Amino acid sequence: MLVRSLSLAIALLAAASAAALGQTRDDAIATPVLRANVTVSGDLVRIGDVIDNAGPSAGIAIYRAPDLGMTGTLPVDRVLTALRAHQVIGVDTRDLREISVTRLARTLEGKDIELAVARALERRNGLGDAANLGLTFDRDAGDVRLDAANSGALHPASVRYDARNGRFDVTLEISNDGGAAPVKLRFAGTVIETVEAAVLARGVERNEVLKASDVVIERRPKAEVGNDAARRDRAVGMQARRQLRAGQALRLADLAKPDLVQRDQSVTLTYQAAGLYLTIRGKALESGTEGDVVNVLNLQSKRTISGVVTGRGQVSITVATPRLPDTSDATSAIGAAPVAVAAANANTPVSPKAE
Incomplete structure (x- = not known):
């Protein structure tokens, strides 16, 4: 009985060993x-x-x-x-x-490289924000392909900038996931600071008023425009102080408020005071914008008087006396005929005379 049991155990052990050996061989010879x-x-x-x-x-x-x-x-x-x-x-x-x-590769686009260089130069030696810097590279800063392991951000490793000639030399560094030395990319070129400027789409003459279609927005070198560059919304509707050429960046000094009164133009002279309002036709002897003092010829009295431009073709006459004006003030100020003053006074109520 003991012999039979021992034989059975040996047989089971042998079968298990054979099965394990067969599995190992199958794994070892798995088909590639x-x-x-x-x-x-x-x-x-x-x-x-x-x-x-x-x-x-x-x-x-x-x-x-x-x-x-x-x-x-x-x-x-x-x-x-x-x-x-x-x-x-x-x-x-x-x-x-x-x-x-x-x-596999990591591609750095040219625009990302340009932005990284601009950020490295930002506010360096008098330069402005990165968004306002215009870069010109000595060699094309196109797309750059790197090993996929170089997954780090672009960091400036060294930055040099010469404000005298606008030259820059920037080295960017990209770290490696595998622990290898960082990749370094070197770029050199020139940089200028730019600003948004209102630029003329066509040439305009002196005193011409600018329309929306006359002005476009372009980025121009700050040194070209200066510190008084005109914005487009400030330029449209303004009047050219002098003749300006197409493509010229506008400065505030080039523009003025449009003339509301032109020389030799027929205008309306007005005089208003408490209980009195007079109007008469006149001829402007000089041009002026709102608030300007201009000389006007009274066409009825042929006298030259001064007034303030208050609107298109409108000139207001004032008197230099603080007291309430009477008929003589009005007549003196506007040079109107007495009949005009009388007509105005006819509308003023008169109290009955006491008996």
Whole structure:
């Protein structure tokens, strides 16, 4: 009985050992399978990149990877030849004729590089905000591709700027996830500070009033415009003090309020006081905008009088006396005929005379 039990135990142990050994052998000889699409992050393509179940040969390099961010193709027969050279055989090709290999990369766009350089120069040696800096690079700052491991932010490692000639030399640094040395990118060129300026779309003559279609917005060098650059909303509706050419950036000194009264223009003279309002036609002897004092010829009396421009074609006459005006004041101020004054006074109520 004891012998039978011992024999049964030995048989069970042997069966278990055989099953474990068979499983190990199956794992060891699992069929390598070719991949149709391969993605690598380094500059080499390894056996473990192109096939599954590569085993101990996975780390062996067999090809150089495509350029950063690029995709290439490999014929399957060439791949199999490279694998056989390293004793990798029996590969399941899944009837593929070629495989594609893509190298991962990080792309830095030119606009991001320009912004990083502008931020490095911001407020340095008298420069303004980064948004107002115009950069010209010695070499094209186009898109730059880096190894995918370089995932850090762009940081200025060194910055040099010469305010005398506007030259800059900036080195940007990008850290590496793998612990390798940071990548450094160097850019040189010139920088100027710009401002938004109202620019003439056409030439205008002296005293011409600017319309909305006459003015556009452009960025111009601050040194060209100066500190009195006119904004578009301040330029439209204003009058040119002098002849201005197309493409010229407008300054506040170039503009004035539009003349509401033109020389030799027919105007309305008004005189108003308590209980009295007189109007008469006149001829402006000079131009003026709102608030200007101009000389006007009274067409009825042929006298020259002064008044303040109050509106388009409107001139108000005032007297230099603080007391309430009477008929003689009005007549003297506006030079009106007595009949006009009498007409105004006819509207003033008269108390009955006591008997």
